[in-house]
Amino acid sequence: MNESSKGAARLTRAGERSFWNNERKEALAGWLFLAPEFLGMLFLYVFPVGFSLYLSFCDWNLVGGLASIKFIGLDNFVAMFEDKKVLLSLKNNLIYTVFTVPIGMALSLLLAVVIHTRVFFQSYFKVAFFIPYISSIIAVGAVWSALYHPSQGPINQFLMRLGISDPPKWLADTTYSLPSIIIIAIWAGIGYQIIIYLAGLTNIPDDVYEAASIDGASSTQQFFKITMPLLTPTTSFLFITLLIGSFKVFDLVAFLTAGGPNDSSTVLVYRIFEEGFRNYKMGYASALSWLLFAIVGLVTLITWKFQNKKEI
Amino acid sequence: MKKRSWLKLGSLLLAVAMFTGCGSTASNESAPQTDTPKTETQTEPAKSDEQVTLKYYNWDNETMGATTSSLIQQFEAENPNIKVESIPLVPGNSTETMKKLDIMISSGDQVDLMLFPNLEETMARASQGVLASLDDFYAKDNINPEEEYYVNPKYQGKSYAAMNQRGLWFIMLNKDMLDAAGLPVPTMGWTWDDFREYAKKLTKGEGNDKVYGTYFHGWGDYANPILFNERKNPFQKEDLTPQFDDPSMKYFFELRRTMEKDDKSVKPYADVIGAKLAYRTEFFNEKAAMLTTGTWMVADTANIEQYPHKFKTAFAPVPRSSKDAEEGLTSIGGQYISISENSKYKDAAYKFIRFVTTNTSDAKKELSGWKKADDKKIIEGTIAAHPELFDKESLFNALFDPKIKSPGASEVAVAYGSQLKKVLEDGFSQFILDNTTAEDAMKTMMEQANKIIKDNTK
Numbered sequence A: 001m002n003e004s005s006k007g008a009a010r011l012t013r014a015g016e017r018s019f020w021n022n023e024r025k026e027a028l029a030g031w032l033f034l035a036p037e038f039l040g041m042l043f044l045y046v047f048p049v050g051f052s053l054y055l056s057f058c059d060w061n062l063v064g065g066l067a068s069i070k071f072i073g074l075d076n077f078v079a080m081f082e083d084k085k086v087l088l089s090l091k092n093n094l095i096y097t098v099f100t101v102p103i104g105m106a107l108s109l110l111l112a113v114v115i116h117t118r119v120f121f122q123s124y125f126k127v128a129f130f131i132p133y134i135s136s137i138i139a140v141g142a143v144w145s146a147l148y149h150p151s152q153g154p155i156n157q158f159l160m161r162l163g164i165s166d167p168p169k170w171l172a173d174t175t176y177s178l179p180s181i182i183i184i185a186i187w188a189g190i191g192y193q194i195i196i197y198l199a200g201l202t203n204i205p206d207d208v209y210e211a212a213s214i215d216g217a218s219s220t221q222q223f224f225k226i227t228m229p230l231l232t233p234t235t236s237f238l239f240i241t242l243l244i245g246s247f248k249v250f251d252l253v254a255f256l257t258a259g260g261p262n263d264s265s266t267v268l269v270y271r272i273f274e275e276g277f278r279n280y281k282m283g284y285a286s287a288l289s290w291l292l293f294a295i296v297g298l299v300t301l302i303t304w305k306f307q308n309k310k311e312i
Numbered sequence B: 001m002k003k004r005s006w007l008k009l010g011s012l013l014l015a016v017a018m019f020t021g022c023g024s025t026a027s028n029e030s031a032p033q034t035d036t037p038k039t040e041t042q043t044e045p046a047k048s049d050e051q052v053t054l055k056y057y058n059w060d061n062e063t064m065g066a067t068t069s070s071l072i073q074q075f076e077a078e079n080p081n082i083k084v085e086s087i088p089l090v091p092g093n094s095t096e097t098m099k100k101l102d103i104m105i106s107s108g109d110q111v112d113l114m115l116f117p118n119l120e121e122t123m124a125r126a127s128q129g130v131l132a133s134l135d136d137f138y139a140k141d142n143i144n145p146e147e148e149y150y151v152n153p154k155y156q157g158k159s160y161a162a163m164n165q166r167g168l169w170f171i172m173l174n175k176d177m178l179d180a181a182g183l184p185v186p187t188m189g190w191t192w193d194d195f196r197e198y199a200k201k202l203t204k205g206e207g208n209d210k211v212y213g214t215y216f217h218g219w220g221d222y223a224n225p226i227l228f229n230e231r232k233n234p235f236q237k238e239d240l241t242p243q244f245d246d247p248s249m250k251y252f253f254e255l256r257r258t259m260e261k262d263d264k265s266v267k268p269y270a271d272v273i274g275a276k277l278a279y280r281t282e283f284f285n286e287k288a289a290m291l292t293t294g295t296w297m298v299a300d301t302a303n304i305e306q307y308p309h310k311f312k313t314a315f316a317p318v319p320r321s322s323k324d325a326e327e328g329l330t331s332i333g334g335q336y337i338s339i340s341e342n343s344k345y346k347d348a349a350y351k352f353i354r355f356v357t358t359n360t361s362d363a364k365k366e367l368s369g370w371k372k373a374d375d376k377k378i379i380e381g382t383i384a385a386h387p388e389l390f391d392k393e394s395l396f397n398a399l400f401d402p403k404i405k406s407p408g409a410s411e412v413a414v415a416y417g418s419q420l421k422k423v424l425e426d427g428f429s430q431f432i433l434d435n436t437t438a439e440d441a442m443k444t445m446m447e448q449a450n451k452i453i454k455d456n457t458k
Helices: A002-011 A022-055 A075-080 A084-118 A122-134 A137-147 A154-161 A177-202 A206-214 A219-230 A232-247 A251-256 A268-278 A282-311 B002-035 B062-078 B094-106 B119-127 B135-140 B175-180 B192-202 B225-230 B247-262 B269-274 B279-284 B296-302 B346-358 B375-383 B392-400 B417-433 B438-457
Strands: B052-058 B082-088 B113-116 B162-174 B212-215 B288-294 B313-317 B332-339
Touching: A022 A282, A075 A282, A084 A122, A084 A177, A084 A232, A084 A268, A122 A177, A137 A177, A137 A251, A177 A232, A177 A251, A206 A219, A219 A232, A232 A282, A251 A268, A268 A282, B052 B062, B052 B094, B052 B346, B062 B082, B062 B346, B082 B346, B113 B119, B113 B346, B119 B332, B119 B417, B135 B346, B162 B175, B162 B225, B162 B296, B162 B346, B162 B392, B175 B313, B192 B212, B192 B247, B192 B288, B212 B279, B225 B247, B247 B417, B247 B438, B269 B417, B279 B288, B279 B296, B288 B296, B296 B375, B313 B392, B332 B346, B375 B392, B417 B438
Parallel strands: B052 B082, B052 B113, B212 B288
Antiparallel strands: B113 B332, B162 B288, B162 B313, B162 B332
16 A cells, blocks of 8 residues: 555656645545445445334334334333233244254254264265255245144154144144244254354364374264364354344244244244234334344354453 | 546546435435325326326236226226226235235335225225325215215225225035035024034044035134124224124134034134145135135136036025024125325326226126126126036025125224234134133233224324
């Protein structure tokens, strides 16, 4: 930068020293080149985000057009903590996260290690586990809802053969709708996590394991003393992305249960959708999405802090 | 140097283009704002030589689309200077269409005419001020809407929509199964208890081949049809308090549980919502012998390309709640057409509305919302393709019995009807899936409904 500006200064003819010296001119050109991108950002990201922040303090019925926006202060934020449905969706979100993230990670680590070390046809298994991840979640959901069919689905037919007379009704059950969705989410997400873990595993040099087995370390010891610690960066990357992703779950819920039956499987993003586009309360929906933002932001900050400490 | 100034010029031009681009979007965004206060009908008078194109939004599937395009052809032949463009937003799905339509209206797209699937959706838009009142047009034409249409959706005393199509509820019965069981076609005055007996007798088979006596869909309408057919407004009393403590609630909830758990004459509710069943397939594929449904199914019965079936269908009026209840009550619903408040061609749009609603050509397949239409002729035309599939006598009785009437016009016109319907659906889920008592479910529903009403009236 310095070199080039010197070069530019040398080229300047005397007598042309005005406000628009070459350095400034170049800076202006630079800014103008950046302008399209920044303006795009401004209108596609900054403006909607700012608008939704403003809306979260307003009462706005979507159908009424822009003219019907009414400022109501903090009412939306007060109302949401008294709204039973919102509290229920927060609880469901928490359950969803607590189950999908650790179970999904543990399962995928286990499968990745098994595929990596003791299985023939590695690439076949990689593909087999990866297919649910690349399939459309709607197709996956449709297949699972057939499996979950309360009276004729294979799962319940099997359970009834085993002698369970009143098996869970899965997606149509107020107690089991959320667990049903969690099971699908873990199953569908595991392929991606396995691939990431496999990449991590191939980065661990074989001689470390060789040395360990010469010293007489059992394979369990090797797993906990070598594999796990060396996979820490992979694990924490997966942890953060899965955590954030789990708070934003929407597609499965919307397609399979629409938050029901009786709101038993509703989650925060589904509530935002329902308040905004079913009940047309755009202001309230915006306030809820800022609640989601606050939660995801907080969780990310905490994990970040935690992670940095560990790495130092 | 030269090179650089070219670059500068280029980037400057780009920037200018960007700004102007943004400028024009900004002015587009503010357009609906400036337009909205213009409540008076300041439409440009449609000069005879001026060509206008109206945009008409609906959710036409293939069958409905054929009717619409035939009507538009007739209309354009009569009015050569008006073109009508029919735009089905989500074919066959009125709920999704309404969502898309709202976004189009609030973003200022050209919307002249819109079709609504029921009174609630119409009222929701009317109360938001996005519809144009039809009163001035009626006055100009010397028309008394009360004499013209069965229902005139009114908000604060002004009419906002014309009834295009009328619908009423009835029961469809598989006549072949009815005959096999030796049962007569039910007639006016039968009760839901009789209905239960019919369902019990019509149930046969086991496992995958089981034929259930009837099928109840997942909609709130099936959680308690009595509310819909025998009350002025299904969810609210005239003073706007919720109606989920109605005595019929406990009766019908428990009837549904008895039919599902004891008689096993109806497909379990868990299967209905768990497998997302479609009611047309259940009936036309002979999985259920009876179906509570409405007039729109008459055209579907004749449409064997889409719903192949060979059995004859008989029809019966909706059962009444008890032997003491009035005979022939049914909710008379319908589809409504409105003009957008932002339309620039309101006169032309009104012309189209009148043309479509009062048209009696063969294109029309459903009961008309227009009082002067010859509905019998319309229905004759609808079933003409496959008369062998209809038990015509019972169909005409179920549609045109002089005793058939609506429980009266309700003054309740609220924008949150769909939220109250969800309360009913949730309450029923709680009752039948969690095995709570009807009283508990009703209590929860009353609480939720009161909260929604309170939130919307402050």
